[in-house]
Amino acid sequence: MDRxxxxxxxxVAGLLGDERLTTxxxxxxxxxxxxxxxxxxxxxxxxxxxxxxxxxxxxxYMNGKSRVEKLALFEQIADAFHIPGHLLGLARRVWEPPxxxxxxxxxxxxxxxxxxxxxxxQFRSADRQAGGGRLYGAVVRHLSERVAPRLxxxxxxxxxxxxxxxxxxxxGWMAHDSGHDERAAQHFTRALPLARxxxxxxxxxxxxxxxxxxxxxxxxxxGAVGWARGGLDLAARGPRIPALTARLHTIQARxxxxxxxxxxxxxxxxxxxxxxxxxxxxxxxxxxxxxAATPAGESALVLRDLGRxxxxxxxxxxxxxxRAAGRVRSLALGRISLVELHLRRGDPDAAVHVGHExxxxxxxxxxxxxxxxxxxxxxxxxxxxEYRPVREYLARFDDARxxxxxxxxxxxxSSPGGTTx
Numbered sequence: 001m002d003r004x005x006x007x008x009x010x011x012v013a014g015l016l017g018d019e020r021l022t023t024x025x026x027x028x029x030x031x032x033x034x035x036x037x038x039x040x041x042x043x044x045x046x047x048x049x050x051x052x053x054x055x056x057x058x059x060x061y062m063n064g065k066s067r068v069e070k071l072a073l074f075e076q077i078a079d080a081f082h083i084p085g086h087l088l089g090l091a092r093r094v095w096e097p098p099x100x101x102x103x104x105x106x107x108x109x110x111x112x113x114x115x116x117x118x119x120x121x122q123f124r125s126a127d128r129q130a131g132g133g134r135l136y137g138a139v140v141r142h143l144s145e146r147v148a149p150r151l152x153x154x155x156x157x158x159x160x161x162x163x164x165x166x167x168x169x170x171x172g173w174m175a176h177d178s179g180h181d182e183r184a185a186q187h188f189t190r191a192l193p194l195a196r197x198x199x200x201x202x203x204x205x206x207x208x209x210x211x212x213x214x215x216x217x218x219x220x221x222x223g224a225v226g227w228a229r230g231g232l233d234l235a236a237r238g239p240r241i242p243a244l245t246a247r248l249h250t251i252q253a254r255x256x257x258x259x260x261x262x263x264x265x266x267x268x269x270x271x272x273x274x275x276x277x278x279x280x281x282x283x284x285x286x287x288x289x290x291x292a293a294t295p296a297g298e299s300a301l302v303l304r305d306l307g308r309x310x311x312x313x314x315x316x317x318x319x320x321x322x323r324a325a326g327r328v329r330s331l332a333l334g335r336i337s338l339v340e341l342h343l344r345r346g347d348p349d350a351a352v353h354v355g356h357e358x359x360x361x362x363x364x365x366x367x368x369x370x371x372x373x374x375x376x377x378x379x380x381x382x383x384x385x386e387y388r389p390v391r392e393y394l395a396r397f398d399d400a401r402x403x404x405x406x407x408x409x410x411x412x413x414s415s416p417g418g419t420t421x
Contacts, residue, residue: 022087
């Protein structure tokens, strides 16, 4: 006699501390989630019925032939299996217990630093796949409900301030990715004194680099250079972390290149490459990784602004080759750079070839930043409309853009300048 299929909610409840389940949720890989439940004895018929999908579609997800993309379906799955909203980058679900009321005293020890580090890693992983627009609210709620109350606890140690700084900086990046640069600046401004209060100079330098990036994105070139120099000063006063100083030198090089200061920009870029070639220290717990693909992509932008398009193309191709498929936003930004460089070099055929790969970017990627860069790329392509392959590509591009705009309508800022029409 067959054993009855267990209740999927009970199975999920027992797996909420399991790294395999939390990673699947952070990466929004519902096929992997369904395989985990099936391996724990939940029948495919019961999984499909709970998620309100056909068994045929379920098998497509489980076999990796298709992925869940629609926000409504993620919410449906969260509610069907009682997966807490923050694990999938969603708002708190109606069935989740409310946070403790303000002023309600509990005799609990503050969670260890490892808990906040795990939260940072989960948010960071989900952000790479889904984009900051879908996760911003969850990060802000986590800060206000879990971290901020501990900042006023007299027994809290420096790690609490470091966690608050790292999560506040992350919220800033997600606001920037959502097209809300003023809000991003507010988060970065709040993050720096928290990092200083923790005594973590590398973290403070890392936040200075984020301020520099945002200043450059908002056309404050002098501010970008100033923040990069300030970050290098902070980094010099703390433990040596070559990847951190490489990031600061790279953003400084970008700002100097935009300012048409060719020699200083080239020197800063050389300094970044020297740091990357140096023996690397162990990863700092609160700093987002500066892997090999990131400096390659940034170097391409610096060299592009310096007019060295052939060198820029080599770095851009290297960056895309190194990017894992799970880094959806970074891969899209890298391919946008590649298309632009091919056009600047007068090779529209190569631009169209990479452009078709770009169209496969998930239309639900919650990144207004990517959407704006795609619009800028479209304007460049329009200059080559008389060339038939470009004209045919633009027709497909317009169709994909309309679909993307509909799917991201809830994220696109409505204020003037929020995005192009």
